[in-house]
Amino acid sequence: GGLNLYQICNKCINGKLEQEFRGILYKMFLNLIPFNEPQVWLKYLTESRNAYKSITKELIDSNVNILPFMNCEEKKGTETYEKFSKLIPQEDYELIGLIKLDVDRTFQELDLFHNKKIKELLCKILYIYSKRNSDPSYCQGMNEILGTLFYALLPSMSLNSDTLKNVKHDDKQLDPEYLYEQITNDEFFEADLFQIYEELMSRDLKELYTYNDPRYRKKNNSIDKKNLTLEQIYDSEDSDLGKRIKRIFYVYLKTIDKELFDFLVDQIEPDIFLFRWILCMLNREISLKNVIRIWDSILAYEFIEFTVNTVEVDKTRLNYLDYFCLGMIEDLRENLLKAEEGGMLLMNFLQYPNEKNIKKVM
Numbered sequence: 001g002g003l004n005l006y007q008i009c010n011k012c013i014n015g016k017l018e019q020e021f022r023g024i025l026y027k028m029f030l031n032l033i034p035f036n037e038p039q040v041w042l043k044y045l046t047e048s049r050n051a052y053k054s055i056t057k058e059l060i061d062s063n064v065n066i067l068p069f070m071n072c073e074e075k076k077g078t079e080t081y082e083k084f085s086k087l088i089p090q091e092d093y094e095l096i097g098l099i100k101l102d103v104d105r106t107f108q109e110l111d112l113f114h115n116k117k118i119k120e121l122l123c124k125i126l127y128i129y130s131k132r133n134s135d136p137s138y139c140q141g142m143n144e145i146l147g148t149l150f151y152a153l154l155p156s157m158s159l160n161s162d163t164l165k166n167v168k169h170d171d172k173q174l175d176p177e178y179l180y181e182q183i184t185n186d187e188f189f190e191a192d193l194f195q196i197y198e199e200l201m202s203r204d205l206k207e208l209y210t211y212n213d214p215r216y217r218k219k220n221n222s223i224d225k226k227n228l229t230l231e232q233i234y235d236s237e238d239s240d241l242g243k244r245i246k247r248i249f250y251v252y253l254k255t256i257d258k259e260l261f262d263f264l265v266d267q268i269e270p271d272i273f274l275f276r277w278i279l280c281m282l283n284r285e286i287s288l289k290n291v292i293r294i295w296d297s298i299l300a301y302e303f304i305e306f307t308v309n310t311v312e313v314d315k316t317r318l319n320y321l322d323y324f325c326l327g328m329i330e331d332l333r334e335n336l337l338k339a340e341e342g343g344m345l346l347m348n349f350l351q352y353p354n355e356k357n358i359k360k361v362m
Contacts, residue, residue: 005035005303005304006304008025008300009300009301009303009304012025012296012297012299012300013296013297013300013301014359015293015296015359017293017296019152019155019156019292020155020156020184021156022152022153022155022156022292022296023153023156023157023183023184023192024156024180024183024184025296025299025300026149026152026153026196026299027045027183027192027195027196028303029299029300029302029303030196030199030200030203030299030303031199031303031307032044032048032195032196032199033045033183035303035307038179041179041183042179042182045182045183045188045192048191048192048195049188049191049192052190052191052194052195053191055128055132056128059127059128059131059132060124060127060128063088063089063092065084065087065088066088066092066096066127067124068084069084069087069088069093069096070096070100070120070123070124070127071116071120072084072100073116076097076101092127095127095130095131095137095138096123096127098138098140099123099126099127099130099138099143100123102140102143103119103122103123103126103143104119105143106122106143106144106147107144107147107151107288110151110288112151113147118150121150121190121193122143122146122147122150124190125146125190125193125194125197126138126142126143126146128194129142129194129197129198129201132198133198133201133206135210136206136209136210136212136213139209139212141209141279141280142201142209144280144283144284145197145200145201145205145280145281145283146193146197147283148281148283148288148291148292148295149193149196149197149200150193151288151292152292152295153189153192153193153196156184157184157186157189200299203302203317203318204240204317204318205281205318207240208239208240208241208244208278208279209241209279210239210240210241211239211240211241211242211275211279213239215237216237216238216239216242225250225265226250226254226262226265228246228250228251229251230247230251233246233247233250233251241275241278241279242271244274244278244322245270245271245274245275245278246270247322248270248274248322248325248326248329249261249264249270249274249329250265250270252322252326253326253329253330256326256330257330257333260329260330260333260336260337263336263337264336264345267345268345268346268349272346272349272350273346273349273350274325276350277325277328278321278322278325281294281295281298281321282294282321282324282325282328285328285352286352286355286358287355290355290358293358294324294358297320297324298318298320298321298324301319301320302317302318302319302320305319324361327361328352328354328361331354331357331360331361332348332349332352332353332354335348335353335354336348
């Protein structure tokens with residue numbers, strides 16, 4: 001009979017997904033393993049894990065000083081830290097330095113992210129991703145996307161993989177328990193986390209980080225904000241992030257709530273808040289526990305929309321993120337219409353006060 005995909009996706013959207021299954025479902029939602037062919041899952045995983053081992057050998061093991069610099073606990077400016085500028089290529093010195101700075105600030109309200117080994121893991125994956133993916137390379141905010149994935153996937157990691165060492169691979173291809181243990185095997189957690197992160201970034205997230213490219217800095221201030229159309233947005237020379245912001249605020253919001261749109265359009269620039277909401281996929285606005293529930297919905301919706309239905313849809317991926325942002329604006333409706341000063345309006349957007357309503361927004 002196969003998997004009941006719609007039941008699984010409904011669990012995600014309703015915030016009822018069992019956290020130990022995220023490791024499998026995120027791989028499936030991102031098409032890293034074919035949802036309807038479990039008999040080949042191990043083949044796909046083995047190939048991707050071996051590929052990561054080769055990548056690590058090429059980018060990390062080729063210079064014995066790369067990893068020690070990543071793991072250096074000294075601060076920039078100290079003798080120990082600065083000696084690495086002579087031991088590794090300058091571009092790597094600058095890249096790793098920037099990544100270390102951001103990882104040291106990633107979710108520091110949680111004790112988990114103070115762990116030295118976890119910081120080293122995040123630095124390593126971000127470095128490898130950045131070396132493999134240029135234009136853009138590393139940008140601030142990418143660390144938080146990876147940190148959120150780490151937090152989401154950690155509970156699904158199996159810690160008893162030693163029990164599998166004597167199991168014959170041939171006889172267990174379709175045994176659910178064996179498949180689960182292999183897919184969530186802690187020995188391969190780093191490789192799987194990297195693969196999931198790289199694939200997620202490819203779903204239009206990477207393009208959002210090109211917003212600072214010089215070709216987008218010329219602003220068109222003559223647009224008619226009150227009558228902007230989707231066609232005008234898509235045909236503009238704005239960045240992908242700029243187009244996404246305009247689409248949510250100037251088209252979608254106007255369509256579903258013209259009264260609120262008319263109230264806001266002359267009082268606030270949507271870039272001020274939607275820039276951060278979209279680029280970090282809401283992880284600066286919502287607690288990690290609830291953000292992960294939202295990400296479950298985003299990836300489940302994406303999977304159904306692009307893989308199962310395979311119909312012509314909107315021009316961008318991760319559309320559910322846009323819809324959720326729109327739902328958050330609408331959820332603030334009462335607060336916003338009561339706010340008389342621009343500063344109070346802005347505070348509602350920058351310090352989202354309605355997290356208790358997240359289930360309703362979803």
